[in-house]
Amino acid sequence: MLAAGEATVVRPTGVGRHLCWAFTDRAGFLDRARAFLAEGRAAGEQRRLVGADLTGLDRFPALPVFDPAAAMAAALAAGFTGLRVVVDATPLVRSPSSRADFAAYEHLVDRSAADHPFSAVVVDGAALEFIDHRSLLRLADHARGRGATAVLRTALPAAARLADLRRVPGVRVEAR
């Protein structure tokens, strides 16, 4: 974790991200968090809030506690492309004793993000003449079973429109 301003922890794989926002203006923090969650929603990721003061930030209630590894596994199993969590860690840094818990917790989150790199199964669709929504879903399931996103490369314009229409989580269609 980096502890000042806003920073991205760089992973060897370039995938797991763990950001820290140090703030004095709560409204500004909430605006940043909303934008962060909106980005996750657009990417098909599951969103979670942790910390009592975050209730109302999104449509779902904030959780009191959070197990990063279990939450990540649950998000993938439910068909999301990933997990995006906003945690209000302020109560954890108010006293020296709780700061030790906070450091342990942050380390856990770092390790969880690093242990769940997202990879892609790339499917060459050069010879593809037709694909329907059932096949797209099967492709997404196949990739998800391997903890990956399916990337279908095809010249079929209908494939991209179908993926967009169905917003199939875990699959991306690229024109070739």
Add this chain to the structure above:
Amino acid sequence: MTRTGAPADHVGCFHEAVCYGSDEELLATVLPFLVGGADAKEPTVVSLGPEKADLVRRALPRSAAVTFLRGDSVYARPAAVIRTYRELFEGYVADGAGQIRIVGEIPRPSLGATWNWWARYEAAINRAYDDYPLWSLCAYDTRVCPSWVLDDVASTHPRTLHADGRHEPSATYAAPASFLSAWPPLADDPLQSLSPLIALVDPTAAQARHTVRLVDSGLPADEVEDLVVAVSEVVTNALRHGRPPVRVRYWSGADRIVVAVTDGGPGPADPYAGLIPSRDSASGGLGLWITHQSCNYVAFSSSVEGFTLRLTAGNPY
């Protein structure tokens, strides 16, 4: 969260028709509605064609916070409108809206040959938008609406709003599920007065798809490919959920391709099929929803020979 105006004690979608005979009558009805929404800081939206939107924009106080959407773009295909609006409403509610106000008008070209699927849209939104605290006014210009359109408007809107502020229940309002399951006889596309170019009986989905490309006389490639997807979905549904024989007939004209798929079954059990996406992919409802997103017109009809879905790519008649 509280709601203002007539739906103050209403839960869900408060759906009203505004049947107006002059621009003055339209303004007298919708301006208090829009200004009231803006004053109450409710998300307030206008989805009208360019001329009517200008009329309303000029008459509104400059300070009124009203969002204008392009009605001719929004109302392209019924299933797409439902998805667009649901996402819009979802966002407003997530931002804390206690009520959302919207004035919309289905563009004039849709009051003709493709009216039937817009009538189905008006019936379906009583359920599709009922998840939201929505107050929706649907404007219809009685100077240009055929009488059968106005009859359907009365059957699909629980109430009407008038220029003097009256909210009147519709005496002929029909429960959406019963309206949607009625499948009244529809006029054929003129191409159907000729013998089909090709007729298949119990084809595979692949054969039915291939034949679309055979009858294409030069429509834009994207429209043909969208029709291929739609035909595939409908034939797959007919083979899986309908009753044999499954007959697929193809017509082609200079500006369109028409495909009619008939099976011996009773048609979809879900009255909202095609307009609201089914989460159950096994029921065939998802395929019908994709079909409604892929074609310029989808018509349902029922007869002694079974259930027919007619799909049009290009210009519907």
